[in-house]
Amino acid sequence: MPVPVLYEDNHVLAVVKPPGILSQEDETGDPDMLTLLKQDLKERHGKPGNVFLGLVHRLDRTVGGVMVFAKTSKAASRLSESVRNRDFGKTYVCVVQGQPAKKQGRLTHFIRKDSKHNRVTVYDKAASESKEAILYYEVAAASGRYSLIAVRLHTGRPHQIRAQMAHIGCPLAGDLKYGAKPEAGISDIALWSTSVSAPHPVTKEMFSFHSIPSGSDVWTWWTDEQLEAASTMLGSLR
Template sequence: MAMETTPSIPILYEDNHVLAVVKPPGIPSQEDDSGDPDMLTLLKQDIKARYNKPGNVFLGLVHRLDRPVGGAMVFAKTSKAASRLSEAVRSRSFGKTYICVVHGTPRTPRAQLKHYIRKDSGRNQVTVFDKPAADAKDAVLDYETIAVNGRYSLLAVKLHTGRPHQIRAQMAHIGCPLAGDRKYGHASAEAAMDVALWSTSVTIPHPVTKERLTFRSVPEGKPWEWWSGEQLEQAASFYIAQNK
């Protein structure tokens, strides 16, 4: 059972070095131009209050989730942990799996997508290329089609790289944009819905003990309610099971 910092940010795991939580959709990972409350600030405030800490609280952001995306997210509670977890991200020993709902059904039920992504920071949008392009970085993910429900499909996704908007942009590039994604898709009929993407697990080497830890989260509500609990669990655990 997850503890809670506030009703909206459940804690999945916490020790002296690591804090794993469930990020709610709609909250920025860190402070941005909107001025809205962000995960880093909210969690620092919570740690300060729960432990009655004087002065500033350290909390390191080692990976991000897009603002509309929810699910498992890990923070570092010390500078040493932040450095080691950031290195795990760079060396790709920091595992991330997701589930998403896409329009249509991918032509190939299971595949690895390899593209190149260039970010336009001014527009906060990325462009996907099939071949190397100037200022574009490699983007690699695996996906598995778990279930099909009318016009939509439920996919399990494993990221090998962590590029901006990677899953959203790559799935749109193959003709299967995410439901609710107004940036890369066609979401007029889903205007009130969050982007149908959820961080179902983060696997890290613990920064001190080196033990491999996996933190999991399965979403609720729309559009996830379009699928049975068994289908969601199958999608959320698919790539974890493959790694065993």
Template sequence: MNKREPAAYPVVPILFEDNHVLGVSKPVNIPSQEDATGDPDMLTILKQDIKDRYNKPGNVFLGLVHRLDRPVGGAMVFAKTSKAASRLSESVRNRSFRKQYVAVVHGIPAKTSGRLVNMLYKDARTNTVHVTSKGTDGAKEAILDYNVLHTAEDYSLVLIELHTGRPHQIRVQLSHAGLPLFGDQKYGSKVNKAGQQIALWSILVGFPHPVTKEDITIRSMPPSLYPWSLFPMDKLESSLRSDL
């Protein structure tokens, strides 16, 4: 399938930009990089945008530093030079690259905060991930911290900080803990309806600038649509400010 023309590309809000780094708010349902669907992806869209805005000839360099699952929106960072890409990738490896998410989950956790540690195994044939036992060949440790910010009806708004970056990590770990994400068809099909948008949002990315070493923080708030609209977004912003 051929990609659509650049004129049809969605607008991607820019949150931070200098000569080395580009921080944006990824719209939902756009892949982070090119996949088999041929749909417009973040790398292609942003390269074209840089080319257009700066009237750049030839190929534009843009490095993918981290990924968001296709249905997930929010803060995302790209490198504009190969040196920045290398240094940001090192920040990811040494865990100085901070990633926070908010999610709406089914149910109310017994503990208002805690840490989840699981061994995850990815089945490449089905593109699914599941919790397994230590010692399983190919399994990798996954760690996240969570904090319940608000509850409404039988849902909870949860702030999540990732300490590892495993595929589908948040979705799998919370589902395994009995807290499947709203709208997650893959790991919460028993409680979600077809067509619902997954309620998972990259709300913050923080990292040392690859050149200046300054602490950079990029934030993106979820849309005021259901189920996010169940929770007061001003209080969410306050909770984030007090947490950081």
């Protein structure tokens, strides 16, 4: 499967992950981004032997959009440090069923992961083995029973956007795991990684890579102008 390349230098590779592709290999043996991109780098650059590519962050299998990889171990270490220091900005757009009570706000919950069932539980207060989960959101547009929402993560917990939005009564369209009602014509969970920003691991200059969803399902319900506006709403928020 072709993977669009947004940017590449000797240290960083930014691409658009297609929905349905794993971020890294798992027990299913299905195609994953790391394996696909390593093979692509090997072929495009004629590299012998193994190709290094570091996974800096992940997207759920059903989620498409911007992903950034490290092409050297030094870049991987420095980008991972940016993630830990929360200098690694991530924004998303999603389509939810319903509309939040407030047009914009901050959601603070506590999330506990059940690895056996690949699901998380959201709590309003700290619970045993839970971790704090914080995100910011803003409603960009509404149409009928659905809302287009911009999201910026402050923490990066498993299934965080999906679970927190469902917890406030607005599950993502197509996300049956977290309570969305089945709808004809929706095959993917309506969540897209619109931008990733961070200090470059070598030059230290800020980079920002951008993508808006297109092509199928719920994304066709909105104009490119609406999607573009939603994708930039929270970009400057820290």
